[in-house]
Structure formats: C-alpha cells, structure tokens
Amino acid sequence: MSPRPVVAVFNGPNLDLLGEREPEIYGEGTLGDLEDLCRTAAEAHHYDLDFRQTNHEGVLLESLHEIRHTAYGLVLNAAGWTHTSVAIHDALALVRCPVVEVHLSDVHAREPFRVHSYVTPQAALVIVGRGPQGYADAIDALPGLWAHRREG
Numbered sequence: 001m002s003p004r005p006v007v008a009v010f011n012g013p014n015l016d017l018l019g020e021r022e023p024e025i026y027g028e029g030t031l032g033d034l035e036d037l038c039r040t041a042a043e044a045h046h047y048d049l050d051f052r053q054t055n056h057e058g059v060l061l062e063s064l065h066e067i068r069h070t071a072y073g074l075v076l077n078a079a080g081w082t083h084t085s086v087a088i089h090d091a092l093a094l095v096r097c098p099v100v101e102v103h104l105s106d107v108h109a110r111e112p113f114r115v116h117s118y119v120t121p122q123a124a125l126v127i128v129g130r131g132p133q134g135y136a137d138a139i140d141a142l143p144g145l146w147a148h149r150r151e152g
Contacts, residue, residue: 005072
C-alpha cells in the first residue's frame with residue numbers, strides 16, 4: 001500500500017492565540033479548532049495532515065525546506081510575515097507542490113500595509129476573508145490545482 005499524500009498547513013505568528021486575539025477579526029475558534037477542521041478536510045480526500053504553527057520565521061523557513069519535495073500541497077497563512085518576508089517568498093520558490101495562501105480576514109479590506117503580499121507571487125491560489133472555512137476550501141482545491149498544472 002502506498003503512503004497517502006501529505007498536505008502541509010503552516011501558520012505564522014500570533015495564530016497560536018486564535019480565539020483570544022481580536023476575535024472580532026479572527027473569530028472565536030482556537031488553533032486547535034482550526035487543526036481539527038483541516039484534519040477533517042484532509043481526511044475527506046485521503047490525505048495525511050502536517051499542521052504546524054510558529055512564531056519564529058526561521059522555523060517556518062526550515063519547515064518549508066523540509067516539505068519542499070514531499071508535500072502534495074501547502075496551505076500557508078504566513079500572517080504578518082506575508083507583508084514583510086522576502087525570505088519566505090524565496091523559500092516558497094523551492095516548494096514543488098501547489099501553494100495556497102490563506103488569510104482568515106480579508107487583508108485587502110484592512111490596513112494599507114496588508115495589501116502587499118510576498119507570498120502571492122508564489123501561490124497558485126489565494127483565499128482571504130472566509131475565516132476557518134478558507135483552510136478547508138484550500139485543501140479541497142488541491143486536486144484541481146494539480147490538474148491545472150498538468151494541463152498548463
């Protein structure tokens with residue numbers, strides 16, 4: 001029996017405080033709730049889930065390096081690093097699977113500095129403002145993103 005595809009869901013700074021940090025923007029669900037939602041979505045597609053969160057940019061970079069050849073898909077909420085990190089942009093260029101950029105809030109309707117993303121140029125799809133459901137939508141989109149890659 002072959003191993004199941006692995007979907008990596010990586011989360012950046014302050015997302016460990018979901019449910020506590022600005023619930024009017026990010027909702028009242030916790031990071032654990034978000035992981036449960038992602039696990040359910042992954043299981044529906046017969047994927048294994050690699051779910052991580054870090055407040056340390058170097059740890060996220062090392063995680064991206066680790067999965068660059070092996071992940072079936074990457075769902076990334078780089079949080080504040082989305083708008084600041086050229087290093088994350090560069091690491092994403094090495095990731096061979098489709099990358100889906102996800103944000104719980106609609107970053108385009110918030111502070112002007114949130115409009116720019118260093119992740120977007122490396123992403124096959126961007127999902128904003130759908131709350132936790134955006135993560136499930138990202139996982140659900142992966143087969144179509146692979147099909148589009150084969151056609152394109």
